[in-house]
Amino acid sequence: MVKSYFTSLVMTYKRLITVFTLVSLLSACGFHLRGDYLLNDELQTLYVSSSDIHGELTRLVKQHLSHNQVKVLKHKNTQVPELRIMSDTLDRRTLSVFENGQVAEYELIYAVHYQLRFANEEPKSFHFELNRDYQDDPSLALAKSRELSLLLSEMRTSAADKILRDMARVQR
Structure with missing residues (x-):
C-alpha cells in the first residue's frame, strides 16, 4: 500500500517537472500565443x-x-x-x-x-x-x-x- 502511494507520488512529481520544463523552454525561446x-x-x-x-x-x-x-x-x-x-x-x-x-x-x-x-x-x-x-x-x-x-x-x-x-x- 505504501509502495503504491510512493510510486504515484513520484509519477506526479515527474509530470510536474516535465510540465515546468516545457513551459520554461517555451517562454525562454520567446514564444507567445498568436495575437x-x-x-x-x-x-x-x-x-x-x-x-x-x-x-x-x-x-x-x-x-x-x-x-x-x-x-x-x-x-x-x-x-x-x-x-x-x-x-x-x-x-x-x-x-x-x-x-x-x-x-x-x-x-x-x-x-x-x-x-x-x-x-x-x-x-x-x-x-x-x-x-x-x-x-x-x-x-x-x-x-x-x-x-x-x-x-x-x-x-x-x-x-x-x-x-x-x-x-x-x-x-x-
Whole structure:
C-alpha cells in the first residue's frame, strides 16, 4: 500500500517537472500565443479614432487592443496616445479575362493608412497594403459573393493584426 502511494507520488512529481520544463523552454525561446503583442507601457491606455467609427476595421482594432489588455478610452484625452485610422480602401485590378471579355480573376488591394500620435509630438504615419487574388465565376455568382465577403473580412482581420504588430515595434 505504501509502495503504491510512493510510486504515484513520484509519477506526479515527474509530470510536474516535465510540465515546468516545457513551459520554461517555451517562454525562454520567446514564444507567445498568436495575437498577443507586447505593447509599450505608454500604449496601455489609448484613444482610437477613425474616419469610419463604426467600420469593421475600427471595431477589430479595438477588439484586438482589448484582448491585449489595452484600455481604450471613449473620449479623447490629450495626454494619452491616439491611434487614428485615416483610411482603409479596397481596390481591385484585373488579372485575367475569359474569352468573352468577362473578368475571370481580380487582385484585391486593401490599403490602410493610420497614424499614432503621442502628446506634444509629431504623428507617426504608417501605410500598408494587403493583396489577395480572387477568381470570379459568373455561373456561381451567389457563392462567389459570399467568398468575396469572407475574403474581405479576413483581410480586415489581418490588417488589425498588422496594426498591433506595428504598434509593438514603436520605440520612442
